[in-house]
Amino acid sequence: MKSEYFNKQDSLLKIIIIYTVLIVMAIISIYPLLDIVKISLRPASSLFTSDLNIIPKNFTLKNFETALFVRPYGTWLKNSLIVSLISTVLSVIFSITAGYAFSRFRFKGRNVGMLSFLLTQIFPAPMLLLPTYILLRQFGMINHYLGGIIPYIALAVPFSVWILKGYFDTIPRSFEESAYIDGANLFQVMTQIMLPLAMPAVGVVLLNSFMATWNEFVTANIVFTDTELHTLPVAIFNMTGALSADWGIFCAACLVTAIPVIILYISLSKFLIGGLTLGGTKE
């Protein structure tokens, strides 16, 4: 009976210990989420209480109403969508072409090029932020969608190029060669043959780029200083900035923003994790 469900070598005591550790860690990992649920359901009058119940006694949805309809949540959502979607689509297009070139062509500067793409990952954004800010300011892109879109493309491109290059490497060249013989040009080969074959990797890259830009705070915080242009991360951070932070409204806004992302991540996690190792086997 026991051996059907558990490893044969695992004794009962060992199984109990394993479950205890896993359950304690699972509680720790979900607790903060439960904490936001709890606070978002509290009426403003009982915000400061040492009650630890998840569903408060006098629970209310007023905070959600305020967060979504009194505050300009729609505007922030629109800003986030514009900046994330445009930068994701452009960065994926640039990455497909660059990844394809690195995979299929042997050209002067190829190795240096690929290495520099990798190096941009080793030295990430925060150090480049100040010069970037001054640069964007000189181009008049502060408080302009472009001031978010262009840095986000640069943020997403290096990782995407590497993933896509690795995946293209695993597709046999014979597919394209026969197409070239039939008289197809480079553009047709890429869009009609390579792109459909590379869909799993393109999916990973799309999702990863979208998430990275959707949740980005550090750049958005300095570029979008105008309340009208805040993206969701900046808007939510600023809800806590005021002296009398209204944690109930803050938590309601957090929940509404986080739940779709969490569902998307968890439901696609197998796909995402598999994708991270897609190109890993080949050079």
Place this chain on the structure above:
Amino acid sequence: MTGKKSMAPYLLIAPAVLVLLFMIGYPLLYGVNLSFTNMNLMHFRNYTYVGLTNYFSILTDVEFYTTAWRTIVWTVINVFFSVSFGVLLAILLNRKLPGKNFLRILLMLPWAIPQYIAVLTWRNMFQAQYGTIDILLNKLGITGVAWLSDPFWTFIACIITNVWLGIPFMMVIALGALQSIPGELYEVALLDGAKSSQKHWFITLPLLKPVMVPSLVISSVWTFNMVNVIFMMTGRTGDNQTQILVSRVYRDAFTYFNYSKAATFSVIIFLILAIFASVFIKAMKGGEGVYD
């Protein structure tokens, strides 16, 4: 066809390369240039070159060394705990266990929650008196931990938050690596009479190493450069004693508008990371080929 082909790769990589040159290459050079000037909010347009003055003033300031040391402590503690917990959980999950998929999803949640929301929630939980953690500690009879007002405890709070954020990534990577270890190795070890602990020490950990080392390097760099957690925990004007190098740069530049000093800091951080990365890449090459 051949003539067209030789131009094709350059045209294909051009958009990506141009964006990176504009957003990474140029800012890098601009930042180095800025570090030799006195640009700040008062001298935004009429700045002058001041040579190595900024470097001298930073490198002779004791605070630079305490901040650098704090950054190293921060990175080592965070990476150590997230890797240890991540590998431990992966080993526990890598067996037949009813309900394990459900537990795995719960354990991955910190990775799925948008990072800024997670950090701000932790900050709320660390609030004095009405924060969840204070309430729990009070019930255990521990009082008077000034989480967000005492710099030392603020720093501890940042570490707890960051470890919590870092565990799932390590767990997922380690779990993937564990599943790729051939089961026969363990069966042979079992036949040879190996105990469970020996099994992990002599088979699991050496085989995890090649997968974990790159993730270790990446997460060290991420942790070293973690602005989000520190900045959001401590606010716009956070205490000097809780800052790490990058959060210091972020604050100097965007709260105090001291551009040239922040740029100098950035160049110094860049050099530290470059040395770290090159040492590590060398060390990594020594670790390849465990199956040989």
